Amino acid sequence: xxxxxxxxxxxxxxxxxxxxxxxxxxxxxxxxxxxxxxxxxxxxxxxxxxxxxxxxxxxxxxxxxxxxxxxxxxxxxxxxxxxxxxxxxxxxxxxxxxxxxxxxxxxxxxxxxxxxxxxxxxxxxxxxxxxxxxxxxxxxxxxxxxxxxxxxxxxxxxxxxxxxxxxxxxxxxxxxxxxxxxxxxxxxxxxxxxxxxxxxxxxxxxxxxxxxxxxxxxxxxxxxxxxxxxxxxxxxxxxxxxxxxxxxxxxxxxxxxxxxxxxxxxxxxxxxxxxxxxxxxxxxxxxxxxxxxxxxxxxxxxxxxxxxxxxxxxxxxxxxxxxxxxxxxxxxxxxxxxxxxxxxxxxxxxx
Amino acid sequence: xxxxxxxxxxxxxxxxxxxxxxxxxxxxxxxxxxxxxxxxxxxxxxxxxxxxxxxxxxxxxxxxxxxxxxxxxxxxxxxxxxxxxxxxxxxxxxxxxxxxxxxxxxxxxxxxxxxxxxxxxxxxxxxxxxxxxxxxxxxxxxxxxxxxxxxxxxxxxxxxxxxxxxxxxxxxxxxxxxxxxxxxxxxxxxxxxxxxxxxxxxxxxxxxxxxxxxxxxxxxxxxxxxxxxxxxxxxxxxxxxxxxxxxxxxxxxxxxxx
Numbered sequence: 335x336x337x338x339x340x341x342x343x344x345x346x347x348x349x350x351x352x353x354x355x356x357x358x359x360x361x362x363x364x365x366x367x368x369x370x371x372x373x374x375x376x377x378x379x380x381x382x383x384x385x386x387x388x389x390x391x392x393x394x395x396x397x398x399x400x401x402x403x404x405x406x407x408x409x410x411x412x413x414x415x416x417x418x419x420x421x422x423x424x425x426x427x428x429x430x431x432x433x434x435x436x437x438x439x440x441x442x443x444x445x446x447x448x449x450x451x452x453x454x455x456x457x458x459x460x461x462x463x464x465x466x467x468x469x470x471x472x473x474x475x476x477x478x479x480x481x482x483x484x485x486x487x488x489x490x491x492x493x494x495x496x497x498x499x500x501x502x503x504x505x506x507x508x509x510x511x512x513x514x515x516x517x518x519x520x521x522x523x524x525x526x527x528x529x530x531x532x533x534x535x536x537x538x539x540x541x542x543x544x545x546x547x548x549x550x551x552x553x554x555x556x557x558x559x560x561x562x563x564x565x566x567x568x569x570x571x572x573x574x575x576x577x578x579x580x581x582x583x584x585x586x587x588x589x590x591x592x593x594x595x596x597x598x599x600x601x602x603x604x605x606x607x608x609x610x611x612x613x614x615x616x617x618x619x620x621x622x623x624x625x626x627x628x629x630x631x632x633x634x635x636x637x638x639x640x641x642x643x644x645x646x647x648x649x650x651x652x653x654x655x656x657x658x659x660x661x662x663x664x665x666x667x668x669x670x671x672x673x674x675x676x677x678x679x680x681x682x683x684x685x
Numbered sequence: 686x687x688x689x690x691x692x693x694x695x696x697x698x699x700x701x702x703x704x705x706x707x708x709x710x711x712x713x714x715x716x717x718x719x720x721x722x723x724x725x726x727x728x729x730x731x732x733x734x735x736x737x738x739x740x741x742x743x744x745x746x747x748x749x750x751x752x753x754x755x756x757x758x759x760x761x762x763x764x765x766x767x768x769x770x771x772x773x774x775x776x777x778x779x780x781x782x783x784x785x786x787x788x789x790x791x792x793x794x795x796x797x798x799x800x801x802x803x804x805x806x807x808x809x810x811x812x813x814x815x816x817x818x819x820x821x822x823x824x825x826x827x828x829x830x831x832x833x834x835x836x837x838x839x840x841x842x843x844x845x846x847x848x849x850x851x852x853x854x855x856x857x858x859x860x861x862x863x864x865x866x867x868x869x870x871x872x873x874x875x876x877x878x879x880x881x882x883x884x885x886x887x888x889x890x891x892x893x894x895x896x897x898x899x900x901x902x903x904x905x906x907x908x909x910x911x912x913x914x915x916x917x918x919x920x921x922x923x924x925x926x927x928x929x930x931x932x933x934x935x936x937x938x939x940x941x942x943x
Contacts (some may be wrong), residue, residue, distance in 0.1 A: 472778065681938075
């Protein structure tokens with residue numbers, strides 16, 4: 335796959351009229367380029383998911399680790415953080431206008447960068463913005479891209495990307511034809527590397543000379559609704575069989591006592607009982623708590639795709655044939671609301 | 686205004702069964718139009734006024750006609766099945782190649798291309814941005830609303846942590862992926878059913894799209910599945926009778942201990 339271009343270079347294979355080889359399929363491609371997504375307005379920081387990807391990129395052993403970030407000079411303090419978490423070189427596309435997310439401009443600048451540094455691998459967090467930018471860049475570079483990977487490894491220069499398929503009942507290993515090889519990485523799957531203070535690197539600033547900026551008329555932060563279920567250690571999750579105010583109250587109380595959060599299947603979102611940010615599943619979030627308590631969740635394929643990585647699953651359902659039984663370490667055949675209330679009572683009473 | 690809506694037909698995963706080994710049994714599961722595709726179509730029909738065109742198109746096997754018929758019932762003015770054995774095995778890259786050829790060859794001059802945010806079977810969400818880049822058009826993902834204001838479109842995007850609205854001039858192509866149904870959602874009327882049943886679903890193949898051999902399908906793809914395995918099915922553990930809720934609650938507390 336990687337021998338599209340012989341050791342002698344691609345020169346002799348260039349079509350007439352083409353002056354320079356932008357053949358990223360060349361085995362000369364080396365290193366991993368990581369988009370460092372920046373969050374927070376006045377005091378920017380590198381997002382947790384980008385740190386996770388940076389750590390994984392360093393661990394892959396694909397060569398040097400390049401970070402790229404977009405925004406004004408306020409990002410300068412982040413170089414040290416990037417080096418300390420594994421980046422060898424940080425490319426800062428410095429333009430204050432790029433502190434807002436402009437996928438077309440980011441793509442243009444990232445393409446220019448990739449054509450210059452010829453990375454073998456390009457990685458981003460599978461955040462909403464990462465999943466918007468990565469395919470545009472893949473198209474611009476004619477690169478293969480695998481979305482939302484839960485595993486990455488190198489095999490003889492090839493990046494093997496693992497992702498759940500068909501709602502998680504199958505795990506597929508996917509490889510790219512040609513270079514660069516691109517993947518977005520599911521947040522929360524890989525640990526962020528511990529900081530290595532004093533680790534040094536090179537920062538290179540470049541301007542943005544293009545004009546692919548969007549006309550953003552309004553932008554407002556959506557207030558966080560009390561946390562991120564994808565990082566919760568305990569989830570008390572409600573489904574169609576527990577889609578009521580009473581169940582929600584009991585679940586909130588149980589979650590508070592267990593130091594966890596309440597999540598749900600689509601049924602509760604459809605009924606307006608919980609916001610979409612609490613939904614577990616393919617169209618919601620992927621979670622990986624230590625304990626997943628599923629009350630009245632039948633376990634559709636879409637839902638199971640989001641909770642497969644839970645360490646321990648306990649399900650309560652009145653239907654003994656509910657599909658979630660196959661994914662539960664402990665299955666309790668019973669009424670979700672009554673059991674939830676008893677659980678709340680048991681946790682309230684000091685024993 | 687000319688609006689193209691690309692829709693996808695997916696197996697109805699609520700009706701997919703699981704066999705004794707925990708593997709999916711997909712045969713016999715009815716195919717349905719993906720929920721986000723329906724949102725996109727809905728939004729297109731809500732935007733279209735008199736004299737505007739809504740063109741629905743789906744790349745898929747002949748069975749995808751069902752989704753296209755549904756598009757016609759919901760208000761699309763024309764429907765195309767993009768179908769060729771040479772398209773089999775297309776990844777997101779190859780799919781975007783085919784769809785961009787459709788937008789250039791069959792429905793040129795579109796003002797807006799709408800897709801669903803992602804499809805429930807593949808769940809990659811890669812096609813809309815790949816398509817936008819191929820067409821040299823700006824992209825708008827996670828769109829919840831589109832309004833026409835004066836000479837421009839206002840597209841409202843929800844990134845989960847940020848809600849923003851972008852202005853885009855009418856008359857220049859934009860590609861949007863839709864994550865929420867428009868205000869247009871309604872059941873088709875009997876006359877809409879009858880009208881749709883009388884309409885033709887046209888088929889276009891690789892030749893009609895002027896696609897060179899090897900541009901689509903597995904050969905035109907940039908990714909390849911190296912292997913698959915059944916995932917951790919077999920977690921199925923102990924089952925406990927929960928007819929006494931108090932006993933069930935203590936079983937949960939015991940079961941939570943690692």
